[in-house]
Amino acid sequence: MSPQILSLLFDSLLQTLWMVAVSGVLGTVIGTPIGLLLATTGRGELLQCWTFNRIGGVIINATRSTPFIILVVAIIPFTRLITGTSIGTNAAIVPLTVAAAPFIARIVEAAIRAVEPGLIEAAQAMGATPLQIIGRVLLPEALPAIVLGLTLAAVSLVGYSAMVGAVGGGGLGDLGIRYGYQRFLPDVMAAVVIVLILLVQLIQSLGEAIARRVNKRQITR
């Protein structure tokens, strides 16, 4: 493999990392509160608010059922509004975030709902406010599941980021398609796949290690 290709591979890796990291963080920042609200606004729950629960659920389902490549193209006006352009790595972050946030919201919702209802009852019996219950009980208790869910989301984002080549987003997937497939360079394709495998492996191990650390249900001393 020529040095030029190697440097291309390195640049593409950086682009992928940048896109996944920024959209992952933004998706978490937007998705977590939405997930929290979804998990606590249902019937008979802490912040019961049926309207929000229903409308929020429908919007999230709509976003999640749109194929990503169509989402990328469909929200181009919105992307342009936010980043001033519709092409390039930074522009690609917008659809990635839009796809990640509802995904993460559902992950957080599921993790919060899995917290033992007895803990909520105990906190209520202590005179805790709904916000205290969320902050001091639900979030800390759901943290191990949330960390594992975010790991899953990050891995999915690596996959999604391969598609943003369509809007000039760059990244490893784009490199694989343009050089490995269209210019028929199998060694480039192989290199891209290997780097992607290593990247996903790394994200998964890191996520699991953090989840183990914050999970106090199984303690090994």
Add this chain to the structure above:
Amino acid sequence: MIELQQIEKRFSTRTTGDAVRALDGIDLTINAGEIFGIIGRSGAGKSTLLRVINMLERPTAGRVLVDGVDMARLNATDLRAARRHIGMIFQHFNLLSSRTVFANVALPLQLAGTPRAQIGARVAALLDLVGLTALRDRYPAELSGGQKQRVGIARALASGPKVLLCDEATSALDPETTRAILRLLADINAKLGLTIVLITHEMPVIREICHRVAVIEAGRIIEQGTVFDIFTRSESPITRSFIDQVMGRALPEHLQRLLRDQPQDGDQTVLRITFTGNTATDPVISMLSRTLGVDLNILHGQIDYIRDEPFGILVVATRADPSQRTAIEQFLTRNQLGLEVLGYVAANPVIAV
């Protein structure tokens, strides 16, 4: 301390819209400083009743007074403040797995906005009280059931409550641990003058520490009184079935099979004699056979203690004829003992086995 007046709780089922009456006109007064037990089978409504006291379940009708405060009329803020004076412990402990023992006990204080320095001292004192000082930095996953319930108790006491609600607090524990936890509760009751309300389906728990008890069935209180009175004088079949958990009042299986309702020639009469209070220590059987000249064959018996008062039963067989039986009856009544004819057995029941 706690007064429940005409409490009703109806749950509507989603499918038919029919209301299920979980509580149906409950009147109950629990005095300050006593340990009050509520016993009932699963589904009898005891869990709902306990939760009505701190408004985890809002009653459909009726008044709940805790320390003179009408709980149902409090707004959200005042209710939270009132709940800090009512501690609660649970069957499955409900500890936060993400917090250490120390941090679990500290939680109610943090929620109440207690300054950090005071929290440290208060939690240390509580852990000392429940005997968990050495485990303060452990997580719940590393504790045994009994230790977890001790954390639960320390946590419930953190905000200095006047009332402690115990929701089947020992039902998930083995008998030995159960006794240790009950001793701790009795200890706290004596030391802190705390009013304790506990619900259970286990009569041994009631006998072990309760002063008074109420029996609940199908959402109604069917009987209440001091534990001793309920144990010795209750006639309700439901109460009796609970008491049988503790007292071998029911006859052993093989004796039960030999009993018949109508006497046959040469049969002996089987009597159950119930001792209560001070009569339990009198040498009644020897007095009986000496004064009346009847022979009594002891088939089964048990003496137990309820809060230091002896209570016992004795099942005897005798050849006594009807006139002698009347004499036995009069003698026992005079001596304040209970008598019940259980049936008749063949001349020598033991050999007949």
